Amino acid sequence: MRLVAAACTLVVVAFVAVFGAILLHERTNADPASFRPSAGTTTAQAVEPATSPVTLASTINRNPILPEPQAVVPERPPVQSFAQAPARPAPPPPAATPAPAVSCPGNPNALGVSRVVEVDTQGGPGFGFEHFKTHDFLQPGEVVLTFDDGPWPRHTPSVLAALAAHCTRAIFFPIGKHAMWEPGIMKQVLAAGHAVGSHTWSHIDLSKKSVQDAKDEIEKGISAVHWAAGGPTAPYFRFPALRHPPELVTYLGERNVAIFSTDFDSFDFKMRKPEQVRQAVAAKLKKFGKGIILMHDFQQATAAAAADLLNDLKAGGYKVVFMKPKASVTTIASYDEAILKDAKLPTVSDRPTSSVVRTINE
Numbered sequence: 001m002r003l004v005a006a007a008c009t010l011v012v013v014a015f016v017a018v019f020g021a022i023l024l025h026e027r028t029n030a031d032p033a034s035f036r037p038s039a040g041t042t043t044a045q046a047v048e049p050a051t052s053p054v055t056l057a058s059t060i061n062r063n064p065i066l067p068e069p070q071a072v073v074p075e076r077p078p079v080q081s082f083a084q085a086p087a088r089p090a091p092p093p094p095a096a097t098p099a100p101a102v103s104c105p106g107n108p109n110a111l112g113v114s115r116v117v118e119v120d121t122q123g124g125p126g127f128g129f130e131h132f133k134t135h136d137f138l139q140p141g142e143v144v145l146t147f148d149d150g151p152w153p154r155h156t157p158s159v160l161a162a163l164a165a166h167c168t169r170a171i172f173f174p175i176g177k178h179a180m181w182e183p184g185i186m187k188q189v190l191a192a193g194h195a196v197g198s199h200t201w202s203h204i205d206l207s208k209k210s211v212q213d214a215k216d217e218i219e220k221g222i223s224a225v226h227w228a229a230g231g232p233t234a235p236y237f238r239f240p241a242l243r244h245p246p247e248l249v250t251y252l253g254e255r256n257v258a259i260f261s262t263d264f265d266s267f268d269f270k271m272r273k274p275e276q277v278r279q280a281v282a283a284k285l286k287k288f289g290k291g292i293i294l295m296h297d298f299q300q301a302t303a304a305a306a307a308d309l310l311n312d313l314k315a316g317g318y319k320v321v322f323m324k325p326k327a328s329v330t331t332i333a334s335y336d337e338a339i340l341k342d343a344k345l346p347t348v349s350d351r352p353t354s355s356v357v358r359t360i361n362e
């Protein structure tokens with residue numbers, strides 16, 4: 001009996017020992033999993049911040065047990081860029097970059113436009129010290145370029161080309177009739193960004209006309225230039241021969257059209273050689289130091305001198321100011337109709353006459 005009891009005890013002890021060993025083994029295998037902060041989650045967090053380098057870097061630093069860091073490293077381009085960012089050379093300060101004075105393709109010595117002023121023509125202000133002493137807005141060395149009496153074949157395009165080569169802008173005062181004859185050139189002037197005023201219908205001396213006839217001349221000129229240019233024109237007017245009848249100065253004030261005289265006249269219309277025009281402008285500029293310059297794109301000598309004249313201005317250190325109108329001119333409907341009666345309007349058809357009209361019976 002004792003022997004049986006001892007055997008049973010031995011079996012029980014052996015069973016307990018074996019069961020305990022198995023239980024201990026199971027717990028030993030289970031523990032690492034129960035303490036891992038979810039390996040899958042951690043990996044996801046480590047990869048996810050690919051768009052947030054700061055988060056990724058801090059996650060890596062705070063979690064020393066992150067498994068297999070080598071496998072994650074290749075997927076961290078943001079960390080590299082984040083680390084490289086401070087090493088980038090700082091951009092040079094703007095002052096250290098010598099900016100070209102004028103951005104003008106093909107001409108490093110272009111005049112350009114140094115200053116644009118907006119002109120409010122309300123009440124018809126007068127400009128040009130030969131006749132108006134009110135608005136002295138130009139600084140020493142500043143000039144305003146103005147060209148009268150165009151548009152004219154060859155001459156006006158030459159002036160436009162010279163201005164374009166210098167990337168600079170001017171004011172044109174075309175004659176109404178000329179504008180009606182050359183609407184294509186008129187449109188080129190406007191398209192080039194110049195201001196287009198007007199200079200009467202037929203360039204007559206308004207001081208020798210009745211007030212009504214003079215008003216008709218002014219208004220037909222405004223309507224004609226506006227029609228020919230095909231776009232907004234400026235409320236700028238210049239009297240032919242710079243004759244300013246007081247009633248008409250008042251009238252233009254009521255029309256909110258600015259009146260342009262000149263600071264000095266080049267008298268280029270008296271000259272036949274381009275060299276004379278250049279010398280005349282240079283001499284006047286030397287005397288006055290600045291000013292609204294009156295020239296004529298209608299004149300052959302001025303057209304031929306234009307390119308060199310602008311080069312002279314640049315070499316002399318002068319700067320071009322562009323007078324931009326605050327608003328465009330308003331035409332009067334009855335004058336718009338009147339000028340169209342005089343016009344030979346182009347049509348959309350460019351077929352030769354022989355294909356439009358042919359003799360079928362003779």
Ligand SMILES: [Zn+2]
Pocket residue numbers: 148149199203240241
């Ligand atoms: Zn004129």
